[in-house]
Amino acid sequence: MSSVATGSAALPAASAGGRAGLAKSTVTVARRVLLRYRRTPQLIVLATVQMSLFFLIYRYMFGGAIQVAGMRYVDFLVPGFIATGVLFSGIGTATAMAEDLEQGFVDRLRSLPIPRSAVLAARALADTAIFTWSAAFTTAIAFAVGFRLHGTAAEGLAAFGLVVAFGFAFAWVFITLGLVAGTAQAAQGLGMIVFPFAFISSAYVPVESMPGWLQAFAEHQPLTAMVDAVRALTLGPDAETLLGHPTSYFVVRALAWTAAILAVAFPLAVARYRRG
Amino acid sequence: MAATIEARGVRKRYGGTAALDGLDLVAERGQVVAVLGPNGAGKTTFVRAVATLVRLDAGTLRVAGHDVAKEPDAVRRSIGLAGQFAAVEPAMTGRENLEMVATLFGHDRRAAKRAAAAVLDRLGLADAGDRLARTYSGGMRRRLDLGASLVGAPRLLLLDEPTAGLDPRSRIELWDAIRALVAQGTDVLLTTQYLDEADHLAGRIVIVDHGRAVAAGTPDELKRRIGGNVVELHVREARDLPPAAELLDRLRPGAVQIDAPTRRVSVRVDADGDGLLPVVRAVQEARIEIDDIALRRPDLDEVFLALTGQPAAQAA
Numbered sequence: 314m315s316s317v318a319t320g321s322a323a324l325p326a327a328s329a330g331g332r333a334g335l336a337k338s339t340v341t342v343a344r345r346v347l348l349r350y351r352r353t354p355q356l357i358v359l360a361t362v363q364m365s366l367f368f369l370i371y372r373y374m375f376g377g378a379i380q381v382a383g384m385r386y387v388d389f390l391v392p393g394f395i396a397t398g399v400l401f402s403g404i405g406t407a408t409a410m411a412e413d414l415e416q417g418f419v420d421r422l423r424s425l426p427i428p429r430s431a432v433l434a435a436r437a438l439a440d441t442a443i444f445t446w447s448a449a450f451t452t453a454i455a456f457a458v459g460f461r462l463h464g465t466a467a468e469g470l471a472a473f474g475l476v477v478a479f480g481f482a483f484a485w486v487f488i489t490l491g492l493v494a495g496t497a498q499a500a501q502g503l504g505m506i507v508f509p510f511a512f513i514s515s516a517y518v519p520v521e522s523m524p525g526w527l528q529a530f531a532e533h534q535p536l537t538a539m540v541d542a543v544r545a546l547t548l549g550p551d552a553e554t555l556l557g558h559p560t561s562y563f564v565v566r567a568l569a570w571t572a573a574i575l576a577v578a579f580p581l582a583v584a585r586y587r588r589g
Numbered sequence: 590m591a592a593t594i595e596a597r598g599v600r601k602r603y604g605g606t607a608a609l610d611g612l613d614l615v616a617e618r619g620q621v622v623a624v625l626g627p628n629g630a631g632k633t634t635f636v637r638a639v640a641t642l643v644r645l646d647a648g649t650l651r652v653a654g655h656d657v658a659k660e661p662d663a664v665r666r667s668i669g670l671a672g673q674f675a676a677v678e679p680a681m682t683g684r685e686n687l688e689m690v691a692t693l694f695g696h697d698r699r700a701a702k703r704a705a706a707a708v709l710d711r712l713g714l715a716d717a718g719d720r721l722a723r724t725y726s727g728g729m730r731r732r733l734d735l736g737a738s739l740v741g742a743p744r745l746l747l748l749d750e751p752t753a754g755l756d757p758r759s760r761i762e763l764w765d766a767i768r769a770l771v772a773q774g775t776d777v778l779l780t781t782q783y784l785d786e787a788d789h790l791a792g793r794i795v796i797v798d799h800g801r802a803v804a805a806g807t808p809d810e811l812k813r814r815i816g817g818n819v820v821e822l823h824v825r826e827a828r829d830l831p832p833a834a835e836l837l838d839r840l841r842p843g844a845v846q847i848d849a850p851t852r853r854v855s856v857r858v859d860a861d862g863d864g865l866l867p868v869v870r871a872v873q874e875a876r877i878e879i880d881d882i883a884l885r886r887p888d889l890d891e892v893f894l895a896l897t898g899q900p901a902a903q904a905a
Binding site: 352353417425588 | 637640641642644662665666668669670672673674675676678679680681685689690692693694695721737738741747
């Protein structure tokens, strides 16, 4: 190992550099998250194939046993599966945030003269990008195994855009969970909270097929609103007949939920981060 | 010129326990100050408070003249923090890690590159600079972490147990790196549970226990403070430890320290006592085989014990 040099090359003074603003800090920190994915084969493989694998299991194992009136199960499943994917990818966000906290990375960033929200915004944006990648890959697989859009391509893109927006909003929820959990293990435990939201929803089976008390929850929770909006956009002109309301109704309801989640989770995450 | 750190009556409670309980500490410019204390003494909480990461319940804390609560951004511009874990990104190269922190310090791309290269050079990591940090040894990772705290050219470096968990060789390399920085005029506040570390690196030691400063001074002052000398026996066979301890117990009953792993027995004696001769005689009579016998000044371990009533490196 080389010895420690005592060379006196002057370091540029920090004050000469000015200040890293919100955008610059966010991009710099987000780049680290993305590089970590790109350079860690386990992570990138997991992000790429895990979601698709589970999708194929649903499509071919449960798909045969579930009947949905008026449509093929694959067309019912894909919007639900992709939209609820934001929750499962969120567990990764919570875990990574807690890990950064646990391993002192957050302390280092918080001791730097950068805006407090930059670190969280970086995490939210980078994780949304990673989720977008997983969702796009799974969507491609979905098309390969029989999923079809019944509306226009623009509606299909809008559906995908909605899913990305859900991902961004939920990222703040999971960042808060990660900050509260404090350790990666605890964050994973807290992540279990996603199961009732993912499964007691309109994602995998029609809500009408559930017992009444479950229907009450399923009907009124945000995931159902989001799944319904994505599904309506993929069904084209049949949406109103099959789902009971016009597509715009579902889209507005989903966007309202998205805005509400952001409005609550963003300040919570920042407050928790500031507290130290 | 304002003191580097000025803490007055600093308090912080977590739940029912006081991590900082009215701590006073002043670090003048040009000083390396070691905060020494057992686990749970409040060392880490204090460093995090200086780094603006803790909201204090009471007291004032100024860093380079800036109040940590009122002007946290000015404080953050003056400090570089290396915490207890090497907070470097394993999936980035050493150079990328440093450039990231330099960029966050406000450097443009060119200045960040230059600062990163200078720091790699200074810490002996120039050859490893383009390797991913996950291929680094523990010691190299720590040095990179030190580099990250340094790349913004801060006035004050905060090092929280910088060598915890390192093997002896990496530890000495890190000490060298810290000494080189100090020689170039960076002020340092470091915490440690290792007395030899404080003794080696710091010009001033503040002993902290239960969230309060119980003693402060240069290493020599602290050693003088408890006065007297130490008689130490290093026995050849572990079975001779009890009889050797019995022997020394006669010099000062109840004060004998036994360090079984190194087969050493020691006791503090008055400076004007009888010296070693009677001990040597008694050892001969008891037919105890010894490797070494010494009359010496107390080391900081013994100072710590005398001041706080508990050994320094004891895990809480």
